Amino acid sequence: MGVFLAIPVSTESFGQKSFTIDFEEGNSFTVDFETSFSEGGECCGPYTIVERFNIDNYSYELIEPSFLPIFSTVYISNPD
Structure with missing residues (x-):
């Protein structure tokens, strides 16, 4: 049992x-992270x-x- 959350993250600003x-x-709860830009290679471009x-x-x-997108499972106990 669970809930799926999708949080859009800007790829135009980093940090x-x-x-x-x-x-x-x-x-x-707070999701806290830091992003940076990678030039990428010939096949894949920037990310x-x-x-x-x-x-x-x-x-x-x-x-x-x-890399973005990030997939994480958060374990929240049922209060019942």
């Missing part, structure tokens, strides 16, 4: 990025690199750690 996800119950990634208040698993 520190942070998003706070709030729940109705008042719980929240955005993720330099650092962190989620506070909950444990998480980062599935794609190097």
Whole structure:
């Protein structure tokens, strides 16, 4: 059981990025990461690199750690 969130991230500006996800119950977590630009190669062109990634208040698993898009699983226990 889970919820899928898609957060659009600008690939035109680079550096520190942070998003706070709030729940109705008042719980929240912050996704915090830093991006940079890579020239890329002949085959693939430029792309955005993720330099650092962190989620506070909950444990998480980062599935794609190097480039955008980022895929992460956040483990939030059921309060019931």
